[in-house]
Amino acid sequence: MLQKENTISYLGADFSYHHLAAMHYFEDAQCISAKSFDTIISNVQDSVSEFGVIAIDNTLAGAVTGNLERVIKSGLTIYGEIYLQINFHLAAIKKMEVNELMEIYSHHMAIKETHDFFSGYQHLKFIETVSTAGAVKKVAEEKLLHAGAIGNSRAIEHYGMHIIAYNIDNHPD
Template sequence: MKKIAIQGIAGSFHEDAARRYFEDEIEVVECKSFTSVCNLIDTDQVNIAVMAIENSIAGSLLQNYALIRDYHLKIIGEIYIHIQMHLMANPGVAKEDIKTIYSHPIAIKQCAEYLESQFPNVHIIENQDTAASGKLVHDQKLTDAAAIGNQRTAELYELDILDSGLETNRQNYTRFLILSKHARHNDLANKASVCFEVGHYYGALANVLNTFAENKINLTKIQSVPIIGKPNEYTFHIDVEWDSLENYEKALHAILKNVSSLSVLGEYERGELAIHNQ
């Protein structure tokens, strides 16, 4: 049985991602923070972790880019989860009874328009996880509070769903990375995550990006992450996809003359993004 580290507890979107990616039976190891997740891999207590890296509404989780790099973790896969938010409370609690709503900061941001229109005077409290928010409401038997989370949270903690589809944009997805301490060869790999730094001279970044374009490598994401202690200096994280492995390897070799450092964080099979039109 695979032991998979996640940030959060049972019922969280991280658990959902882990169970969907690994279709066979797994043992989920719950962690309070993303740093704890990385520590478990680093100390060989687990072999694999699942970590959110970006959401289509809330954007990128910059601290997770830094953790992957600092712990020298390797990306071995990815999965996109369609995020659907529900308002849930203990049985018998009505919407008009609610004075406090708990959820993860990103989930709150994803549901900002709903909260502003439906609960303008309710106290919104950020919690470490959507599932932990539902568990808190259940365990404390709160009759004037609700949580925002997914359907599995409601099922696990016996909560009633009072409203569904709270997210501002119904095409709301979170991308989760599958992480390991060591790289794993994959004959089906057609995507890579790479990070690099460039010098402070005219066209330095453009030269790198143009090299990928010249070799017919599709750039699907670029993210700059500030380097701590070095003002105005950044590490660039990019995701690229290819049809020809030879072209990718050629491009990777060519950019070496335009970067001051280069690290391949992982080569893996591209995850499918199934668009939901709701």
């Protein structure tokens, strides 16, 4: 596939944090969703997209495992960086109490970074997804009535979900 000018690949569903970073850094770019970091790199190498957005570091959790090595090994060039404020919220299909939920969907880092909030809800089962926005999309599209998703406000609004708990991060600043 030939490269389209001003295109950028990002990880996850629409309004994932990678998508938000792509839209912020490349305001007028056509954004292309990818299912993995390796796919983002392949998209750039194969001229499917002109650029890719890949998380290298997480302020709370440290280096995103393997991503810097992936970029170096690929021979691609890092052109810039963006610092993105991360605020996690808990969303559900309808307004409800957290103790009414049975499952929580999200990216493994979001689950880790909201652990303190959920410590009083031992009955919950956590299910990992590719991105936080992917979790919100899954719960919304599959109408999972007893499931919640950890995500950002833009994704929650986009997929028509309701925030049932705000700023659930372990370190909300």
